[in-house]
Amino acid sequence: MFTGIVQGVATVAAITDRPGLRSFTLGFPKGFCEGLEIGASVSCDGVCLTVTRLRGTDHADFDVMLQSLNLTTLGALTEGSPLNVERAARDGAEIGGHPLSGHIDFKASVASIRQPENNHVLRIAVPPQWMRYIFAKGYIAINGASLTVAEADRKACWFEVWLIPETLRMTTFADKGVGAELNIEIERSTQVFVDTVRDAIDERLGPLLPALEKLLAAQGQSVDDLARPPAQLPG
Incomplete structure (x- = not known):
């Protein structure tokens, strides 16, 4: 498990391709590898990877399966690419x-991207099927960083996050331009709540569901709004 607090930026030092696998050698900030062991987990741009080899005091190897390369941004990494990194959380952390x-x-x-004074605002385009889990004031993880959703537009399929200077300093977000791809992990309890409510609605309403969806649409809402977690309802 990770906390979503990025601990530094690592750099891809080398890439080695093998059948069905790609190995990355990452160079870490000073002190990051202290106590790191083979088999330990490290979040690399939000992807949980396992240490397969230690190289000196500040480099380590990680193997990544082809499926992970295809489903995440790791497949696009080249030598010199920066990544957000975090060590696995310890008990009681x-x-x-x-x-x-x-x-x-x-x-x-x-x-x-907008840049109001002392802020950096990213508007992020999302595949439509995932917007049901994203609500203003809710949590979301972007490239391994825990962030709060500032605004969300379900119809246009985007959400925004505001980044303060300290977040930009400790992460790679300042280097992300328009069109850059990002790894997203939705907040799991929100997903469970939304899916449970939607399943209950589908089960109870059955053939009446299309009529409800039409009625809600006329009011600018959707069934997904009914499934919003209580803590994220407008006050």
């Missing part, structure tokens, strides 16, 4: 963000 599994749900892309 403070959860500064929210609990993350390191299992990516989908890739999204940067649709636009």
Whole structure:
């Protein structure tokens, strides 16, 4: 498990391709590898990877399956690419963000960037089927960083996050331009709640569901709004 608090930026030092596998050698910030062991988990741009070899005091190897390369942004990495990294949380560790599994749900892309004074706003385009789990004021993990959704537009399929200077300093987000792909892990308890409510609605309403959807649409809402977790309902 990870906390979503990025601990530094690593760099791809080398890439080795083998049948069905790609190995990355990553160079880490000073002190990051202290106590790191083979078999340990590290979040690399939000993807949970296992240490397969230690190289000196600040480099380590990780093997990545082809499926993970295809489903995440790791397949596009080249030598010199930077990544957000976090060591696995220890028992009793403070959860500064929210609990993350390191299992990516989908890739999204940067649709636009705004830069109000001392802020950096990313608008992120999302595949439509995933918007049901994204709500304003809810948590989301982007490239391994726990962030709060500032705004979300379900019809246009985007959400926004606001990044402060410290977040930009500690992560790779300052280097992401329009069109850049991002790894997204949705907040798991939100997914469970939404899916449970939707299943209950489908089961109870059955053939009446299309009529309800039509009625809600006329009011600018959807069944997904009914499945919004209570903590994220407008006050």
